Amino acid sequence: MTESATRRVTSADVARLAGVSRATVSYVLNDTPRQTISATTRGRVLDAAAQLGYAPSAAARTLRTGRSDVVLCLLPDWPIGPEVGSLLGNLSTALARHGLTFVVHPGNHNDRPMADLWKAITPAAVIAFTDFSDAELTAMRSAGVAPVAALARSRSQGRAVAVPxxxxxxxxxxxxxxxxxxxxxxxxxxxxxxxxxxxxxxxxxxxxxxxxxxxxxxxxxxxxxxxxxxxxxxxxxxxxxxxxxxxxxxxxxxxxxxxxxxxxxxxxxxxxxxxxxxxxxxxxxxxxxxxxxDQVAAAAHLAATVVAAVSGREGPALPVTSIVTVVSRESA
Incomplete structure (x- = not known):
């Protein structure tokens, strides 16, 4: 296999094909605001990126911003039934609308300390369905990682953002x-x-x-x-x-x-x-x-809470009364 077949396509390759600077490629692909780039130039950059199959480096973006666009979900040792599966699928979709990538780590976290998991990828946020320890909260906040306790049971964890x-x-x-x-x-x-x-x-x-x-x-x-x-x-x-x-x-x-x-x-x-x-x-x-x-509504609310936490803002209130309903059939 030749070097050209295995070498990763870079922004320099896109810039060369489009006939622009690497800075212009960065502005276009990151949709950087307050940049006066013509529609023609923007189109050349996008066409060149598509032609080359260019994908921005997640590692480079993490180095540049100090964190990735990943949201890490620490799932307890639960059976993945239809309801949990629906929540995870809808949450992945909802976070993607905010430009975030959803990663789930299931299982017993005693097998690997929580810190090992989030430090490995430096996520934007960590969602957990159990409370964080004080040490975990301090470490994540110091690293610029937003902790989100989905079923918070103490004031230090914030308010619950999943259905009680x-x-x-x-x-x-x-x-x-x-x-x-x-x-x-x-x-x-x-x-x-x-x-x-x-x-x-x-x-x-x-x-x-x-x-x-x-x-x-x-x-x-x-x-x-x-x-x-x-x-x-x-x-x-x-x-x-x-x-x-x-x-x-x-x-x-x-x-x-x-x-x-x-x-x-x-x-x-x-x-x-x-x-x-x-x-x-x-x-x-x-x-x-x-x-x-309503798992679609529940996931949208959790995603909005994550985005707010990453931005340092207060999250929205949980609309419990409207998303938990009885489906009446013949058994009762």
Whole structure:
């Protein structure tokens, strides 16, 4: 392979082909304001860059500006289901509209310290779904990296910029209570990795019941197994539970399978409501009532918060009431 086949195309190559200076190439490709460059010259530069397949060097841009255009998302050890996948996809699109590149690092961060991750790429911002330590906050801010705690739980982290999961649980319980149910159950997942979501959702269900003077919801772990789910349904029936809030749609589908296995029907014998509105929810028997978060709106809000943090501005308020809604179907 020849040197010309492997050598990276540079701005000097673009300048040579377009017959302009490298400074002019930089002004055009970076859309630098307050530069008097004619439309003809701008067109020659863009045509030359396209012809050569020129792509600006991320490393050079980082050296020039002190940081990259990358937003690093530190994802906990979560299963990547439809809801998380939708959030990440929409967030990538929303950040791209602001000229930012979205990079996700999933898994257990005990395997590699957080500082090793962000120092490796010097991102514009770091999004985390757990709180940063004081040392991490200090180090990132000193390096000009904006920390964004998506589910901030302390004042030092800023305010939460992702949907508080207590709201999701409240929506579930309020829907069932409005339908006349006074004895609720909660179907807890058997995957310990999602306790981060499950605990606050259960807290929201309990808070809604308490606010109406109802008994504490009967929580039980429901595995994705028809026989185990049937046993839990049987126990709920014996204690007078008439409606169940499930951690998510998958757990809700397991509850519905348990109901059918016992020869019962939903919602006559047990009403069920899930979370996420996954595609199979509408194909369930009966179709599943669920709570949906508008992930496009949630991602746009998180992206706007990141841009504000990078610019040193206060981020927008989270429109929780408008983006968390109940999708009513036949199961509840």
């Amino acid at each position: 999961q207590e709201v999701v649980g409240r929506r579930q319980a309020e829907h069932l209570i409005a339908a006349g149910h006074t004895r609720l159950g909660y179907a807890y997942p058997d995957d310990q990795r999602v306790r981060f979501f499950a605990e606050p959702r259960l807290a929201g269900v309990r808070a809604a019941a308490t606010a109406r003077g109802l008994p504490v919801p009967a929580a039980a772990t429901v595995a994705l197994d028809i026989h185990k789910a049937s046993e839990v349904v049987r126990r709920w029936q014996a204690t007078g539970v008439t409606a169940v809030c499930a951690y998510n749609d998958e757990v809700a589908l397991a509850v519905l399978a348990g109901v059918r296995h016992l020869g019962l029907t939903a919602p006559a014998d047990l009403a069920v409501i899930g979370v996420d509105d996954i595609p199979s929810a509408r194909l369930a028997a009966p179709p599943l009532t669920t709570v949906m978060t």
